[in-house]
Amino acid sequence: xxxxxxxxxxxxxxxxxxxxxxxxxxxxxxxxxxxxxxxxxxxxxxxxxxxxxxxxxxxxxxxxxxxxxxxxxxxxxxxxxxxxxxxxxxxxxxxxxxxxxxxxxxxxxxxxxxxxxxxxxxxxxxxxxxxxxxxxxxxxxxxxxxxxxxxxxxxxxxxxxxxxxxxxxxxxxxxxxxxxxxxxxxxxxxxxxxxxxxxxxxxxxxxxxxxxxxxxxxxxxxxxxxxxxxxxxxxxxxxxxxxxxxxxxxxxxxxxxxxxxxxxxxxxxxxxxxxxxxxxxxxxxxxxxxxxxxxxxxxxxxxxxxxxxxxxxxxxxxxxxxxxxxxxxxxxxxxxxxxxxxxxxxxxxxxxxxxxxxxxxxxxxxxxxxxxxxxxxxxxxxxx
Numbered sequence: 001x002x003x004x005x006x007x008x009x010x011x012x013x014x015x016x017x018x019x020x021x022x023x024x025x026x027x028x029x030x031x032x033x034x035x036x037x038x039x040x041x042x043x044x045x046x047x048x049x050x051x052x053x054x055x056x057x058x059x060x061x062x063x064x065x066x067x068x069x070x071x072x073x074x075x076x077x078x079x080x081x082x083x084x085x086x087x088x089x090x091x092x093x094x095x096x097x098x099x100x101x102x103x104x105x106x107x108x109x110x111x112x113x114x115x116x117x118x119x120x121x122x123x124x125x126x127x128x129x130x131x132x133x134x135x136x137x138x139x140x141x142x143x144x145x146x147x148x149x150x151x152x153x154x155x156x157x158x159x160x161x162x163x164x165x166x167x168x169x170x171x172x173x174x175x176x177x178x179x180x181x182x183x184x185x186x187x188x189x190x191x192x193x194x195x196x197x198x199x200x201x202x203x204x205x206x207x208x209x210x211x212x213x214x215x216x217x218x219x220x221x222x223x224x225x226x227x228x229x230x231x232x233x234x235x236x237x238x239x240x241x242x243x244x245x246x247x248x249x250x251x252x253x254x255x256x257x258x259x260x261x262x263x264x265x266x267x268x269x270x271x272x273x274x275x276x277x278x279x280x281x282x283x284x285x286x287x288x289x290x291x292x293x294x295x296x297x298x299x300x301x302x303x304x305x306x307x308x309x310x311x312x313x314x315x316x317x318x319x320x321x322x323x324x325x326x327x328x329x330x331x332x333x334x335x336x337x338x339x340x341x342x343x344x345x346x347x348x349x350x351x352x353x354x355x356x357x358x359x360x361x362x363x364x365x366x367x368x369x370x371x372x373x374x375x376x377x378x379x380x381x382x383x384x
Contacts, residue, residue, distance in 0.1 A: 049121075050121045050122060050123035050129060051107050051110055051111060051121055051129075054107070054127075056081070056082075056083050056106070056127070057083065057105060057106045057107035057110065058105055058106070058107065059081050059083075059105065059106050060103045060104065060105055060106075061077065061080060061081065061101060061103075061104060061105075061106055061109060062101060062102050062103055062104075063076070063077070063080070063099070063101050063109075064099070064100045064101070064318070064321075065097075065098065065099055065100075066098055066314050066315070066318060067096060067098055067314060067332060068096065068097065068098075069093070069094055069095065069096055070087045070092055070093060070094070070095045070096075070097060070113070070131065071087045071092075071093040071094070073097065073099070073113065074086060074087050074113075074131065077106065077109065077110075081106050083106065083127075083129065084126070084127065084128040084129065085110070085128075085129050085131070086128060086129070086130050086131070087130075087131045087132075088130050088131065088132045089132055089133050089240075089241050090239040090240055090241055091117075091133055091239075091240040091241055092117075092119055092131055092132060092133060094239070095116075095117060096332040096334070097113065097116050097329060097330060097331060097332055098314045098317065098329075098330040098332055099112070099113070099328060099329040099330065100317070100318065100321045100326065100327060100328055101327050101371075102321075102325050102327060104327055104369070104371065105369075108367070108369035108371060109371075110129070110131075111367055111368075111369060111371075112329040112367050112369070112371045112373065113131070113329055114131060115286070115329070115367060115373055116283075116329050116330070116331050116373070116375075117283075117331065118134060118283075118286075119131055119132060119133055119134065120132060120133075120134050133241060141274045143243055143245075143262050143264075144262075144272050144273070144274045145272070145273050145274075146273065146274060146275065147212060147215060147273065148273060149208050149209075149211040149212040149215060150208075150212055150273075151273050152204070152208040152211075153205055153208045153209060153212065153259060153260075153261045154261045154262060154263070156201050156204045156205045156208065156261075157205060157246060157248070157259075157261030157262075157263060158261075158263050158267065159201050160198060160201045160202065160205065160248075161246065161263055163195070163197055163198045163201065164198065167195070167198075171189065171193070174188070174189040174193075175188060175189045175233065175234060175235055176234070176235060176236070176237070187232065187234075188232045188233050188234030188249070188251075189232060189233060189234070190231075190232050191228045191229060191230070191231045191232065191233065191250075192229060199228070202228070202233070202250070203225040203226070203228065204225070205248070205259055205261075206223065206224075206225045206228070206250060206257065206259065207225045209257065209259050210225070220257070221255065221256075221257045222254055222255065223250060223251075223252070223255075223256070223257045228250070230252055231250055231251060231252045232250075232251060232252070233248060233249060233250045233251070234248075234249055235247065235248045235249070236334075238334060242264060242265045242266070243262050243263065243264045243265065244262070244263050245260070245261075245262050246260070246261050246262070246263065247259075247260050248260075248261070283331060283363060283365075283373070283375025283376065286365055286373070286375075287363040287364055287365025287373060287375055288363070288365065289365070290365035290366040290367070290373070291364075291365050291366070293366075294366045297366075297370075299324055299349055300348060300349050300350035300353075301348050301349070301350070302323075302324060302348070302349050303346045303347060303348055303349075304320060304323045304324065304344070304346075304347065304348075304349055304352055305323070305344060305345050305346055305347075306319060306320055306342075306343070306344045306347075306352055307319075307343050307344075308340060308341055308342050308343070309341050310339045310340070310341050311339060311340065311341075312337040312338065312339055312360075313330070313338070313356060313359075313360040313362060313374070314330065314332070314337075316340075316356055316360075317330060317356075317374070320352065324349060326349075326372060327370070327371045327372065328371060328372040328373070328374060329371060329372075329373055329374070330362075330373075330374035330375075331362075331374060331375045331376050333376055338359075338360050338361070340359045340360065342355070342359065353372075357374075357377070361376065361377045362374050362375060362376060362377055363375050363376075363377050
């Protein structure tokens with residue numbers, strides 16, 4: 001009997017040990033399961049830069065694109081580097097940019113792409129990196145109407161878009177303009193081709209626009225709400241998160257009048273008049289600061305030659321890039337591309353960049369990586 005007990009003892013200890021450790025493993029498993037399901041909060045994301053301490057992002061990349069959408073750029077970078085990159089949001093995915101990178105780490109490339117529009121990266125399960133908009137109350141306020149006249153434009157704009165959605169597809173296609181398809185600008189649709197209710201809404205919008213211009217001390221132009229026969233119009237749309245921006249152009253052979261308005265998902269937002277504050281132009285302020293911090297960059301003294309013949313800033317930057325070399329990321333306007341002609345012979349790079357900024361209404365600066373940034377200047381955005 002004693003021999004039997006001695007043989008059984010090791011098995012008893014094994015059972016006891018398993019029973020003792022089982023609750024700990026179950027608890028640990030529950031914790032792991034909970035941590036996998038726990039979403040990444042904005043608070044956590046704000047404390048940690050998801051691009052830091054990721055060995056995958058050390059890979060060097062050479063890539064140039066004169067004009068591309070953010071979603072397409074990230075897709076190509078994902079294919080080249082095997083790092084899962086995605087753009088999230090109706091503002092981020094279709095946004096356009098231009099860039100030139102030669103033997104630059106993926107981390108610095110992703111940092112510069114986010115800095116084009118002050119977006120942010122977020123790490124999600126499986127190591128996926130998501131480019132998304134920041135929560136920006138100041139930006140939301142900038143999209144809301146700042147006067148009763150502007151609020152009236154927004155209200156009538158919503159009504160105009162709703163009426164348009166009920167019209168034939170042929171009429172809608174004639175009105176919409178497509179910024180990505182190039183120029184000349186579309187011929188649009190005649191005012192007389194619109195149904196009577198849409199004609200009246202358009203008159204109301206133009207009247208409110210003229211009132212808005214008068215409040216700013218500006219001339220409302222020759223177009224009158226009571227005399228729109230013979231005019232034509234076209235419209236562009238720029239979807240965003242919770243709001244869609246529209247640019248409506250009414251014109252004749254003498255000129256035109258642009259009417260900009262925002263349609264919010266929440267109709268009450270269009271009636272929420274907020275005081276107009278000094279606009280926060282992320283790119284311009286960042287560029288000014290970074291120039292001051294990197295004033296001793298030896299590249300700025302390097303002499304370059306640039307011969308531009310009726311070209312956009314994107315073309316000029318592509319010609320300039322191989323000479324420095326100039327790694328850059330540039331914001332792209334959704335409006336008419338400005339074309340200039342000029343020659344700079346054996347000028348310091350800083351002088352050439354300042355000239356580009358002046359001629360094309362841009363600002364320029366740096367990231368910590370040394371990548372140059374180009375943003376639309378505030379006066380350019382305001383005038384458009």
